[in-house]
Amino acid sequence: MTEGFAELRLDGVSRSFGGHEALADLTLTIRRGEFIALLGPSGCGKSTALNCLAGLLPLTRGGIWLDDRRLDTLPPERRGFGMVFQNYALFPHMSVRGNVAFGLQMRHLSRAEVRRRTDEAIRLVRLEEHAAKLPGQLSGGQQQRVAIARAVVLEPSLVLMDEPLSNLDAKLRLEMRTEIRRLHQSLGLTTVYVTHDQEEALSLADRLVLLRDGRTQQVGTPEELHGRPANWHVADFMGYRNLLRLRAATVTGAEAGVEGDGLRLTGTPVGVIQPGDPVVAAVRPEDVRIAEGAGVPATVEVVEYHGREVAVEARTAEGVRLYLRDAAATRPAPGDKVQFTVDPARLLVFPAST
Amino acid sequence: MRHSTALRHRLAERGIDRQLLLLVPAAAFVVLLFVYPFLYGVGLSFQPERGGPFSAYREFFADAYQRDTILTTLRLALPAALLNVVASVPIAYRMRGRFRGKRLLTTLLVVPVTLGTVLTAQGLLNFLGPTGWFNRILPGDPVRLTNNYWGVFFSLVITGFPFAFLLVLSYLSGIDPTLERAAATLGAGSWQRFRRITLPLLAPGLATTFCLTFVLAFSVFPSAVLVGDPAGSTRVISIAAYEEAYVRYDYPMAATIAVIMGAVELLVIAAVLGWRSLLYTGSTAGGKG
Amino acid sequence: MRPRRSIVARPAAWLVWGLVAFFFVNLAGVIGSVVVSSFGTRWFDTWLPEGWTADWYSAAWDEFDLLHVLLVTVEVSALVVGISVLIGVPAAYVLARRSFLGRRVLYLLFLLPILMPPITYGIPLATVLYKYGFAGHLSGVVLANLVPSVPFVILTMTPFIEQIDPAIERAARMCGARTRHVFLRILAPLLVPGILAASILVLVRTVGMFELTFLTAGPDSQTLVVALYYSMSAAGIRAQQSVDAMAVIYTSMMLVLVVVALRFVNPTQLVARVKEDVD
Numbered sequence: 001m002t003e004g005f006a007e008l009r010l011d012g013v014s015r016s017f018g019g020h021e022a023l024a025d026l027t028l029t030i031r032r033g034e035f036i037a038l039l040g041p042s043g044c045g046k047s048t049a050l051n052c053l054a055g056l057l058p059l060t061r062g063g064i065w066l067d068d069r070r071l072d073t074l075p076p077e078r079r080g081f082g083m084v085f086q087n088y089a090l091f092p093h094m095s096v097r098g099n100v101a102f103g104l105q106m107r108h109l110s111r112a113e114v115r116r117r118t119d120e121a122i123r124l125v126r127l128e129e130h131a132a133k134l135p136g137q138l139s140g141g142q143q144q145r146v147a148i149a150r151a152v153v154l155e156p157s158l159v160l161m162d163e164p165l166s167n168l169d170a171k172l173r174l175e176m177r178t179e180i181r182r183l184h185q186s187l188g189l190t191t192v193y194v195t196h197d198q199e200e201a202l203s204l205a206d207r208l209v210l211l212r213d214g215r216t217q218q219v220g221t222p223e224e225l226h227g228r229p230a231n232w233h234v235a236d237f238m239g240y241r242n243l244l245r246l247r248a249a250t251v252t253g254a255e256a257g258v259e260g261d262g263l264r265l266t267g268t269p270v271g272v273i274q275p276g277d278p279v280v281a282a283v284r285p286e287d288v289r290i291a292e293g294a295g296v297p298a299t300v301e302v303v304e305y306h307g308r309e310v311a312v313e314a315r316t317a318e319g320v321r322l323y324l325r326d327a328a329a330t331r332p333a334p335g336d337k338v339q340f341t342v343d344p345a346r347l348l349v350f351p352a353s354t
Numbered sequence: 355m356r357h358s359t360a361l362r363h364r365l366a367e368r369g370i371d372r373q374l375l376l377l378v379p380a381a382a383f384v385v386l387l388f389v390y391p392f393l394y395g396v397g398l399s400f401q402p403e404r405g406g407p408f409s410a411y412r413e414f415f416a417d418a419y420q421r422d423t424i425l426t427t428l429r430l431a432l433p434a435a436l437l438n439v440v441a442s443v444p445i446a447y448r449m450r451g452r453f454r455g456k457r458l459l460t461t462l463l464v465v466p467v468t469l470g471t472v473l474t475a476q477g478l479l480n481f482l483g484p485t486g487w488f489n490r491i492l493p494g495d496p497v498r499l500t501n502n503y504w505g506v507f508f509s510l511v512i513t514g515f516p517f518a519f520l521l522v523l524s525y526l527s528g529i530d531p532t533l534e535r536a537a538a539t540l541g542a543g544s545w546q547r548f549r550r551i552t553l554p555l556l557a558p559g560l561a562t563t564f565c566l567t568f569v570l571a572f573s574v575f576p577s578a579v580l581v582g583d584p585a586g587s588t589r590v591i592s593i594a595a596y597e598e599a600y601v602r603y604d605y606p607m608a609a610t611i612a613v614i615m616g617a618v619e620l621l622v623i624a625a626v627l628g629w630r631s632l633l634y635t636g637s638t639a640g641g642k643g
Numbered sequence: 644m645r646p647r648r649s650i651v652a653r654p655a656a657w658l659v660w661g662l663v664a665f666f667f668v669n670l671a672g673v674i675g676s677v678v679v680s681s682f683g684t685r686w687f688d689t690w691l692p693e694g695w696t697a698d699w700y701s702a703a704w705d706e707f708d709l710l711h712v713l714l715v716t717v718e719v720s721a722l723v724v725g726i727s728v729l730i731g732v733p734a735a736y737v738l739a740r741r742s743f744l745g746r747r748v749l750y751l752l753f754l755l756p757i758l759m760p761p762i763t764y765g766i767p768l769a770t771v772l773y774k775y776g777f778a779g780h781l782s783g784v785v786l787a788n789l790v791p792s793v794p795f796v797i798l799t800m801t802p803f804i805e806q807i808d809p810a811i812e813r814a815a816r817m818c819g820a821r822t823r824h825v826f827l828r829i830l831a832p833l834l835v836p837g838i839l840a841a842s843i844l845v846l847v848r849t850v851g852m853f854e855l856t857f858l859t860a861g862p863d864s865q866t867l868v869v870a871l872y873y874s875m876s877a878a879g880i881r882a883q884q885s886v887d888a889m890a891v892i893y894t895s896m897m898l899v900l901v902v903v904a905l906r907f908v909n910p911t912q913l914v915a916r917v918k919e920d921v922d
Contacts, residue, residue, distance in 0.1 A: 016367055056813050058366030063359075073359065076816040083817040089810035093832045102828070103818030150818065160817075368744065373737060380734030380793055381749065387790050388756050388764060395767025444659045461905055466670060468897035470851055472871040473890035477673030480680055480887075487672050490690065512670065565758070573760030576853050576872055592762040592854075599766050599858075608766050616763040623758065 005067050005157055007031050008190065012062035013072075015048050022048040023214045025062070030158075030192070035184055037205035038194045041237065045214035046194045050160050053192060055079050066157065077106075082151030082189075083160040087167060088143045090135035096122065096146050097131045103154045121153035124183070141172045148180070152189060161193045165200065177203060198238055202226060210234050228270070232280040232350040240282035241323045245352065248277045256349045262318035263296060267347030278352040285311060287346035288324035290332070295339035298322060300332050314338060399610035410610040420611070423591040424618055430503070430578075430590065431571035432622075434510035438518035438571075439564045443556070446523040447548065450531075460523070466516045474509045475580035482508070505581035506588045510571045518567045525559030526552070554634060561630035565623050572619050591615045674894075681887035699888040706885060707870055709892070716866040718781065719856075720849045723788045724842045730789075731796030732838060736830075738797065739804035753794040761854035764790065769858040779861030787855040792845045799844065803837035843904040850897060867893050 008030040015023045023045040030036055038046040051057040053064065055076030064072040071079050082103075091099050100121050104114040122131050125145035135143055144164060151159055164180070165173045181204055184191055195201050201208050202222040210217045210225060218230040229235035236243055246260035248269075256269040258281050267281050290312075298314040301321075310328050315321050324340060326332055365371065402410035414420045449456060469477070482488045482499040489496040499505060529552060537547045575592040582588030595615060599608035681699055683692025703709060738750060756764065768787055772778035777786055807830075815829045853868045860869055871893055875886050 018367065054813075054817060056816070058362065058371070060363045060367045073362070076813070077819045077821055080819070081817060083814065085810045085814055087808065087810060089808060089814035091811060091815070091829055102815070102820070106819040106821075106824060147814075150814070154819065370743060373741065374743060376733035377737045377749070379730045380753070380797060383730055383789070383793055384752055384756065387768065387786060389752070391768040391771040392764050394771055395764070398767065398770070441662065444655075445663055448656060448659050461902070462667065464901055464905065465898070467847070467851075468894055468901050469674070470868055470871070470890070470893055470897060471853060472868065472875055472886075473677055473894050474673065475875065476680075476883075476887055476890050477677045480676035481669070481672040487676060487690075488669075512673065515666070569758055569760065573762055573854065575762060580872075580875060592760065595762055595766055599769075605770055609770075612763040612766045616759055619760060619763070620758075 005032060007067065008158060009065040010053070010062070011065065013049065013052055013059055013064060014061035015045075015052050015057060016060045021214050023052065023211075026209075026211075026216055028209060028216075028219065030190060032190055033188045035191045035193065035204060035206045037201035037208045038192060038211060039196070039198060039201045039208050039237070040211035040217075041196060044211040046196075046211050047162060048214070049211070050162055050192065050194045053158075054081060054083055054160050080154070080156055081158045081160055082154055082156035084144075084147045084151045084162065084164045086163045088135075088147040090143055090146055090150075092135055095132050095134055096127060096138070099135065099146055100149045100153050103150065107154070117153055121149040124152070125149045125179075140168055141176060144168065144176055145179075148183065152183065152187060155187075155189075157190060159189045159191045161191065163195055164193075165195075165197075173200075180204065210237065212237075229282070229348065229350075231271070232282055232352070235280075235282040235348060235350065239284055240348070241285050242281075242283045242288065244281045244320065246279055246281050248273050248275050248279050248349065251275055255344060258349055261320045262316060263320060265296075265342055265347060266344040267342075267349040268345055269349045271351050273349060273351055280350045280352050281347055282350065283342050283347045285323040286325045288322060288340050288342055290324065290326050290330070290338050291341045293339065295341040297337060297339050300334050300336040300338060303332055303334060314340070395609040396613055398606050399613050402606040402610070403604065410606050411614070413607070414610055414614060419589075420594055423589055423594045424614070426588065427572060427574070427590040427592075427615075428618070428622075430506055430510065430574060430588065431568055434507055434514060434571045435518075435564055435568040437511060438514040438567045439522070439560055441515065442519040442522040442563070443560070446519060446526050447552070449523060450526045460520070463516045463519055466512050469512065471509070471513070471576040471580070474512050475577055478505055478508055478512075478581050500581055502583050503587050506574065506578050509577040509581055510574060513577075514567050514570050517570065518563050521563040521566065522556075522560065525556055525563070528559075529555050557633050558630050561626050561633070565626050568622060568626075569619065572615075572622075591618075677887050678891055680884055681891045683884065686884075699882070699884040700892070702882070703885040703888040703892070707874055707889060709870075709889070711863075712865060712867055712870045715781065715864055716850060719784050719788065719864075719866055720846050722785045723792050723849045724845050726785070727789055727792040727796045727845055728838055728842055731793045731841075732800055732834070735797045735800035736804055739801045740809060753797050756791045756794045757798065761791065761852070762858075765855050765858045768855075772859055778859045779864070781864045783859040783861075784856050784864050784866070787859040788849050788852055790855070791852075792849060795845055795848065796841045799841045800834075800837055803840075804834070807833055840904070843900065847897065847900050847904060850900065867896070 010026050010028045010030075013023065013026040014021065026049055028036075038049055040046045048057065052059055052072075055072070055074060059072050062072070063070060091102065094102065097118055101114050101118045104117055109117075122128060125148055127142060127145055127149070130138060130142060135146065138146065144167075147164070151161075161180075165176055168176060177200060180193075183189075184204075193201070193204060202225070205222060207219065207221055208225050209219050212233050217234050218225060220228075225234065225238055229238050229240065232240075232243060244258075244261070244263065244265075246258040246263065246265075248256055249259045249264075250257040251269060251273055254268060255266055256273055256279075257264070257266050258279055259265070265281060267283075273279060296316060298316045300312055300314050302313040304311040305328065306325075308328055309325050310332065312324050312326055312332055313321065314324065322340065332338060399410055400407040402413075405413075449459065466474075479500050480486055482505065484496040484498070488499070499508070533551055533555070534547045537551045542550060573592060574590055575596065578584060578588045578590045578593060582590075584593055591611060592615065595608050595611040598604045598611060679692065680686055682695050682697065684694040684696050686692035734753075738746065765787065768790065769778055769783075772783045772786060777783035811833075812825050812829060815825045820828065850866070851868060852866075853872065856866050857869050857872065860866070865873070871886070871889055874889060
């Protein structure tokens, strides 16, 4: 329907429900073939954004453009998008084949064409033996494959995925993640993928959009969001588990000294910080190191075994709780006295106000 | 174009679109055939053939023969509805869960729904009558159980009980059985489990069931004529309304009685639902669905 | 851990089953006496009639013009079921799927005709129908019977539609299906069991609805219940037994309907649809 477009443009897309803004001013340009992940905690507006894009929810402000064709005034069935739903939403009264063929039949394609493309899509998701079964007879992973086949069989200009892996168990989730990646690479379909799992988003997407309270916090590549969060909310969501509320002492170009609660650390400022400002210093557990001799003293409280590594929760004398990782071989135990250090390049210092 | 988009955005925020048009036939239908006639009836009741706008109401309440029909109706409907609901609870409680023959038993309990007023009336007259089987089994002088209060009462139980039972049973089946098992692991005995867990969750359903059974019993008409004593002890309010409309052709008076009848019934229902709103009425499933 | 629950366990259980048995024994007596009487010749102050005959049935058939009455009953019920499903299901769909201003008011409005005794609105309704020339004919009877039937369809279908995952319709739209196709290809097949259940319940209600039909029917548009009522209240003229025969015909008809209905509706799941424990 929309072969060969160049870009999809979201221009100030907003949706409010009786005064409450669930999504505010989402502006984003998606290039053809790109894999975009909308990321954020539950209630952040990511599903609202997806439904607005799909046309299942009318906008209350803004517009959606495919090159210079306006899409947001069209009903969902005329936008030519495909969608994979969280609980799959397979038609329970139709076989796998019927589900996949449905969209093609809606386009009044010839019987032979419908058959050919349906078979192809079923082969793509490796469900040939199950083509005649009803959705109720399939496992969760198989249902998921049907849902994906149904969405991609139309070769849509955009595929929308609404937390498609959240109902699967851990092992299957990893498998399907690879499967989605493989499909995206082989078909080159432009994809918008909604998830609350940062690991999933980082591993799948070309670019990520992080939302919080309906507002865009940061748009960027996985590397950018992982290594350079724009504010401490983003850092919090991206796995910076240690968020220390401190005060800036010294700021010298690329380094900021922060202190408070008996701690005195050096980090990298992100944004404008003046000495004396309240700040949030963020660091990932894996960037906190246990060091012999030097560093901040703390007492080990909880140790979780994670295979090669252990996750350690420790507490300083002033009661600051810290999360860190250590090699399992060192076998720290609750009650142990340890000392830790933080690499200044890995400790990000954000203004506390944002 | 710009204008229409702005309008579209405003409507979207209020959740209005073309799909709501599907409601129009049903809404128009209820307005034309229920609201309009009802209001017409109310209007009619304020335009009696003689006297001021309220004289029909005054006449109804001044005449003991008419006024007492309210009490007569309530005296029949309230105990009958209460008995139907109260008797349903232990039976339904025994029958929750699965056992062999449950389907047969529920089917048997639905049979009275098929009887209709006339067969019930005929049957009660034959069975409970002075020479019927019931009085033959019973030693001593025949007990008079038809053409009086009891005949109507029994007919209300026969038609109302299965209905109440099915509703109570379906409310009970909606309560997650794991809740009772959880209570058992906490040391609650069977009576405590019923009293502290099941009954509170069932209570709103019982209130609804009572209302629906009461509505059935309150509108009693044919059986009050056929097995009752329509001129005396079972002269219920619907008989009074019917007589005004179809025997004396006093439509304003008939409309007045209909309005009074509706008001009394809604008062009882409002009282029960008011009580119900004080209860816990949320989900009866334990944890996530 | 959980022992298999037996239905007869303790004295309380015996009491409950005793009550049920008592109810059924008397019910059997009530029904039995009518059936026996309808087949009996002369029955006066004895356990059983003097002899047996099926004449009362043919007598009732001719005397009350039952063929005509049955035809009217079928015609009225079919029209009421068809129209109330056509009007009610779309409304139930919107009520189940959408929240909008005035939804609760509308819901209450649909609830009222079921909550009010038929006589209260039946009398003014009959007056209005007579005013516009509908009453006394089949059309008036159908219109009057629709008043509780349409809301009944709406109230039974709304929870049924609510339990169908709305994402399924959205998925169909995302596949490019227009509203018409969403209804025909996706919703209709999923709604069939619910519509069947609602239709049969409406059918049973309409065949059994006395008051509204009684108030609006003319001599040519009586359904079976109303004809029965007239025959019984004018019993002096006719033999008791032919009224009994007619009542038996009515009940057999209803019984067939209800047994059919129970094949489609599990009566215990009218309110809540919770899966019963399988173990």
